[in-house]
Amino acid sequence: MTWTNVIVQGVLFGGFYALFACGLSLLFGVMRIINLAHGDIAVVAGYTAVFLVPHLHIAEVWGFIVVVPIFALVGYVLQRTVLQAALDRSPFTTLLVTFGLSVLIENLLLEIYTANGQSVNIGSLIGNSWQVNSTIYVSWFELVVLIVAVAVLGILQLYLSKTSTGRLIRAVSDDREAAQICGANYRHIFGIAAAIAVATVALAGISYGILTELTPTTGGSQVLLYAFEAVVIGGIGSLWGTLIGGILLGVAQQVGAHYNPAYQVLAGHVLFLAILALRPQGLFGKKEALT
Amino acid sequence: MSATLVPDVGRTVVRANYHPAILVTGAVVVAAFFSLAPWILPAAWVSVLNNFFLLLIMATMWNLLAGYAGMVSIGQQGFIGLGSYALLYLALKGMNPFAAIPLAALVAGAIAVPVTFLLFRLRGGYFAVATWVVADSAMLIILSISYLGGGTGRPMPGLTGLSPAQYNHDSYLATWLTALVVSVGTYLLLRSRLGLVLASMRDSETAARSSGARVTSTRRWIFVIAAVGCGAAGAVLAISQPFVQPGNAFNINWLAEMLFATIIGGIGTVEGPIVGTIVYFVLYQSLQGLGAWYLIIFGALAVAVALWQPGGVWGLVRDKTRFELLPVGYRVRER
Numbered sequence: 001m002t003w004t005n006v007i008v009q010g011v012l013f014g015g016f017y018a019l020f021a022c023g024l025s026l027l028f029g030v031m032r033i034i035n036l037a038h039g040d041i042a043v044v045a046g047y048t049a050v051f052l053v054p055h056l057h058i059a060e061v062w063g064f065i066v067v068v069p070i071f072a073l074v075g076y077v078l079q080r081t082v083l084q085a086a087l088d089r090s091p092f093t094t095l096l097v098t099f100g101l102s103v104l105i106e107n108l109l110l111e112i113y114t115a116n117g118q119s120v121n122i123g124s125l126i127g128n129s130w131q132v133n134s135t136i137y138v139s140w141f142e143l144v145v146l147i148v149a150v151a152v153l154g155i156l157q158l159y160l161s162k163t164s165t166g167r168l169i170r171a172v173s174d175d176r177e178a179a180q181i182c183g184a185n186y187r188h189i190f191g192i193a194a195a196i197a198v199a200t201v202a203l204a205g206i207s208y209g210i211l212t213e214l215t216p217t218t219g220g221s222q223v224l225l226y227a228f229e230a231v232v233i234g235g236i237g238s239l240w241g242t243l244i245g246g247i248l249l250g251v252a253q254q255v256g257a258h259y260n261p262a263y264q265v266l267a268g269h270v271l272f273l274a275i276l277a278l279r280p281q282g283l284f285g286k287k288e289a290l291t
Numbered sequence: 292m293s294a295t296l297v298p299d300v301g302r303t304v305v306r307a308n309y310h311p312a313i314l315v316t317g318a319v320v321v322a323a324f325f326s327l328a329p330w331i332l333p334a335a336w337v338s339v340l341n342n343f344f345l346l347l348i349m350a351t352m353w354n355l356l357a358g359y360a361g362m363v364s365i366g367q368q369g370f371i372g373l374g375s376y377a378l379l380y381l382a383l384k385g386m387n388p389f390a391a392i393p394l395a396a397l398v399a400g401a402i403a404v405p406v407t408f409l410l411f412r413l414r415g416g417y418f419a420v421a422t423w424v425v426a427d428s429a430m431l432i433i434l435s436i437s438y439l440g441g442g443t444g445r446p447m448p449g450l451t452g453l454s455p456a457q458y459n460h461d462s463y464l465a466t467w468l469t470a471l472v473v474s475v476g477t478y479l480l481l482r483s484r485l486g487l488v489l490a491s492m493r494d495s496e497t498a499a500r501s502s503g504a505r506v507t508s509t510r511r512w513i514f515v516i517a518a519v520g521c522g523a524a525g526a527v528l529a530i531s532q533p534f535v536q537p538g539n540a541f542n543i544n545w546l547a548e549m550l551f552a553t554i555i556g557g558i559g560t561v562e563g564p565i566v567g568t569i570v571y572f573v574l575y576q577s578l579q580g581l582g583a584w585y586l587i588i589f590g591a592l593a594v595a596v597a598l599w600q601p602g603g604v605w606g607l608v609r610d611k612t613r614f615e616l617l618p619v620g621y622r623v624r625e626r
Contacts, residue, residue, distance in 0.1 A: 034416025095363045100594035103547045107583040228420040266431040280412040
């Protein structure tokens with residue numbers, strides 16, 4: 001029964017990783033770039049929830065209702081200014097600039113808020129869990145995050161396939177020049193895609209801050225790496241693959257942690273490297289997505 | 292045929308737009324000065340120079356990777372850490388730490404060979420993040436080895452017999468000689484046939500491939516060479532600390548510094564990393580005591596340079612004056 005519990009806990013963690021990853025996956029799908037500051041933006045959102053929301057006289061568990069729209073706006077503005085300027089140069093420049101932003105954000109957080117961990121405090125709600133049997137506990141909060149992750153991916157999928165803006169995003173991602181000829185303003189479309197990506201990762205960052213402590217370096221060494229591993233394991237370009245990738249990463253980490261807590265993260269890396277060796281296009285990806 | 296590529300109508304083909312003897316003399320004078328630095332300069336300056344050459348090695352390697360072979364690695368700190376720990380291991384086994392530096396660097400390179408077969412399945416941004424995963428994995432594995440000190444680290448053995456003055460002296464000379472070998476080696480590499488392939492890849496990968504350049508195997512060579520260089524940097528770092536600890540040896544700030552120095556100095560030029568490292572140390576010295584602000588300002592500067600002056604400081608100088616201090620190509624000169 002302990003193994004069942006290990007797997008259940010892994011699946012629950014997978015919700016966080018899928019939520020980290022869907023913005024990264026969307027931006028790569030639309031613009032062919034990786035935002036190396038992706039994880040740091042999640043941490044800034046978490047810090048915003050820690051330091052801003054207590055002043056707003058609302059229950060902290062609802063803080064995301066305020067913070068997520070702010071970050072959607074941040075994402076749009078960031079894309080239309082710095083990221084678009086970098087993209088106009090080359091994908092290479094985008095990598096350099098987003099890495100620079102990542103270092104800037106981490107060190108600014110370090111200077112302003114020190115290296116101490118910060119948590120989003122939602123009181124006793126975090127402790128609630130559902131005891132399935134003597135060995136399996138399901139934390140309500142982690143279950144909610146998993147459901148939210150599935151819902152976010154489902155809504156995103158519907159949005160991309162059913163709405164006119166969603167179709168524009170796909171058109172620009174398939175063939176930018178052709179979409180431009182048909183009158184699409186690709187810069188605005190990129191901005192919308194970035195707004196969605198940053199909003200989802202902000203939600204992920206706040207949730208992670210509720211579950212555990214955020215430090216200035218959480219964004220790079222945890223959020224970005226886990227998001228990236230979830231995307232590659234699931235298959236680049238497949239949104240549902242990202243969910244499966246996140247869940248498999250969560251399970252691998254929990255299995256590693258079961259042997260020795262020190263192996264938790266390493267087990268995830270090993271799964272990622274094994275996928276890279278055996279099936280580089282990922283479980284649900286297409287080979288063409290690699291080039 | 293090759294002799295008649297440029298018809299003899301009063302033109303010659305030269306590398307530099309100054310006399311080659313100036314380059315050789317200049318190099319000898321500079322090398323002599325830095326070799327004698329511990330006898331000439333105050334100890335505080337020698338310590339700054341030690342850190343300067345450490346960053347110069349790293350920036351030179353990152354420039355080779357990203358500026359010439361087009362591989363943005365954000366995992367070079369992994370090879371720095373592996374070089375540090377390889378040296379620690381060899382010293383624990385009884386080798387003289389100074390003598391073991393080349394071997395430690397080769398260990399980092401040997402680990403890089405199989406790694407390339409995994410990493411080269413990914414391109415661009417995915418390649419970049421994957422290099423970090425590899426670096427993080429290396430650190431996590433080292434952390435779990437208690438012989439190498441686990442998370443708390445271990446002091447470098449084999450240095451206790453030296454007096455403090457002798458130790459500072461030797462550790463500076465080790466860093467300087469490593470930097471000299473890495474810089475001269477990189478310069479000669481870029482002037483060689485491989486350098487020609489690299490320059491063609493940098494300018495257009497498709498054109499290079501269609502002209503028969505072995506792009507993938509060249510990339511593999513460069514990745515391994517950069518791992519050897521960063522491993523050497525890690526080894527001399529371990530001696531100059533002289534304490535090896537995962538949080539320092541595998542610190543992502545090494546990567547940030549080498550990357551920013553390369554971009555600010557001028558990516559894809561031989562002189563760029565040198566200029567960038569000088570800019571870094573001027574900033575670092577003037578912002579001492581302000582914590583992480585030097586890195587914030589240095590990073591902001593690098594972002595601005597990448598966006599608005601992608602050639603960096605040296606690119607600007609070269610475009611304005613057409614002067615190349617360390618030429619790797621050829622130019623036609625009227626006689």
